[in-house]
Amino acid sequence: MNDPSRARGFTLVELIVGVLVASIVVVFAVGLLTGQVRSYTAGADDRGVQETARIALEDLGSNLRMAGYGIDPAFAFDFGTMANAPMDRAPGGALVRIPGYACTGAVTCRDGVAGPDELVFLSRSPYFNHALATAPTTTQLTLRGPLNAPLHRGQILQVACLSGELEWAYVTVGAEVAVNAGASVPVPLADGSGTDFPLQNDWLTRTCFQGGQVAVLKVDRYRYFVGTYDADGTVRDWGTAGAHPILMLDQGLTDATGAAILTPVAPDVEDLQVTYLFPAAQGGGALTAVPPTVGVRLTNGAGGIDLAPAAGIPSYATQRTAQSRLTNHPSNLRGVRVAVVVRSADRRSTEGTTRDNQLPAVGNRAATTAPELGFRHLSFEATFTPRNMDARTPFIPALSTTSGADNLNVGGG
Numbered sequence: 001m002n003d004p005s006r007a008r009g010f011t012l013v014e015l016i017v018g019v020l021v022a023s024i025v026v027v028f029a030v031g032l033l034t035g036q037v038r039s040y041t042a043g044a045d046d047r048g049v050q051e052t053a054r055i056a057l058e059d060l061g062s063n064l065r066m067a068g069y070g071i072d073p074a075f076a077f078d079f080g081t082m083a084n085a086p087m088d089r090a091p092g093g094a095l096v097r098i099p100g101y102a103c104t105g106a107v108t109c110r111d112g113v114a115g116p117d118e119l120v121f122l123s124r125s126p127y128f129n130h131a132l133a134t135a136p137t138t139t140q141l142t143l144r145g146p147l148n149a150p151l152h153r154g155q156i157l158q159v160a161c162l163s164g165e166l167e168w169a170y171v172t173v174g175a176e177v178a179v180n181a182g183a184s185v186p187v188p189l190a191d192g193s194g195t196d197f198p199l200q201n202d203w204l205t206r207t208c209f210q211g212g213q214v215a216v217l218k219v220d221r222y223r224y225f226v227g228t229y230d231a232d233g234t235v236r237d238w239g240t241a242g243a244h245p246i247l248m249l250d251q252g253l254t255d256a257t258g259a260a261i262l263t264p265v266a267p268d269v270e271d272l273q274v275t276y277l278f279p280a281a282q283g284g285g286a287l288t289a290v291p292p293t294v295g296v297r298l299t300n301g302a303g304g305i306d307l308a309p310a311a312g313i314p315s316y317a318t319q320r321t322a323q324s325r326l327t328n329h330p331s332n333l334r335g336v337r338v339a340v341v342v343r344s345a346d347r348r349s350t351e352g353t354t355r356d357n358q359l360p361a362v363g364n365r366a367a368t369t370a371p372e373l374g375f376r377h378l379s380f381e382a383t384f385t386p387r388n389m390d391a392r393t394p395f396i397p398a399l400s401t402t403s404g405a406d407n408l409n410v411g412g413g
Helices: 012-064 201-205
Strands: 082-086 095-098 119-131 140-144 156-161 167-172 184-188 214-229 244-254 260-267 269-278 288-290 335-343 377-384
Touching: 012 119, 012 244, 012 260, 012 269, 012 335, 012 377, 119 140, 167 201, 214 269, 260 269
Parallel strands: none
Antiparallel strands: 082 095, 119 214, 140 184, 156 167, 156 214, 214 244, 244 260, 244 269, 269 288, 269 335, 335 377
């Protein structure tokens, strides 16, 4: 028989001590778990940000390396309106006016010292090469078919006559041209006259274009910019709370309904900053960076982008040692340094840390408060060499008028 006097439980002190020890263990375990979750989340954020930066820089880099391919070097980088640009095979040696695309003021339109820059350049597509079925007019080209991919309104075409003295003219597609399996494909042209690029329709009446072989080549425009949109897809000003930033590509094209064709390149790219590298003025040595420092805005002139250098604008045939090849004219570009700032896909907290609430300094933009707080921001930078800018002669690919016989008429890409 048990003795009741010997039965006992926990004393109050023992119970309190036990509960305290258990609480400490639980708090420690919760803290450890929370830290692991935070570490995992931060790692996932960083991996997402790095992947976004990789996509953005790969797209920029692959197209930048082609800048200037197949077209006159003075036209390759667009900094707005430029007069008296030399064109290698312009009839009579005419100088050309470049109106500039999506730019309200020369040079400064491409630079945002307190916000994102934009980058605009051109290159010829190596995958499009059509012969003409009939002689061109000032309002229409008739391509030898088939056309395997549509031509959108706003597409730039280079028309080159291959008989006798080589000449070419730049024109613009005036309306949507659908895929066409026929033997001839009519392509309406946008209105143009005179020497403006790319509206040199008048030159198509010259004898060179009216007889013999004529090639039609495609010139692609690339305008990279940071677009900000709300949840409904409506455009918002950069820095607007609730607006989602995206690196966008605008090629100056519209679809059959007249809507602009804009391509999202990478989400969560909050800033794009561009630095241009030119030969040193004395020749040789390190390249000169423009703009040179944080806070210095890109301007039109000798210390910035010089659209009208006193030494003149070089063309294909200009000697490498000529003074005109040592200026800050766009045709002398030897490198483009691109920096992007990418934010995390999700907000980390409502408060965030100092690092979360600031855009790091990149390019000529100083560090600044982020448009929205609580996101993680990382910067990435790469330098690309557009080697086609150093070309010494124009290149026009071989062309055949014999459909399918020798694969030289590559069609619509």
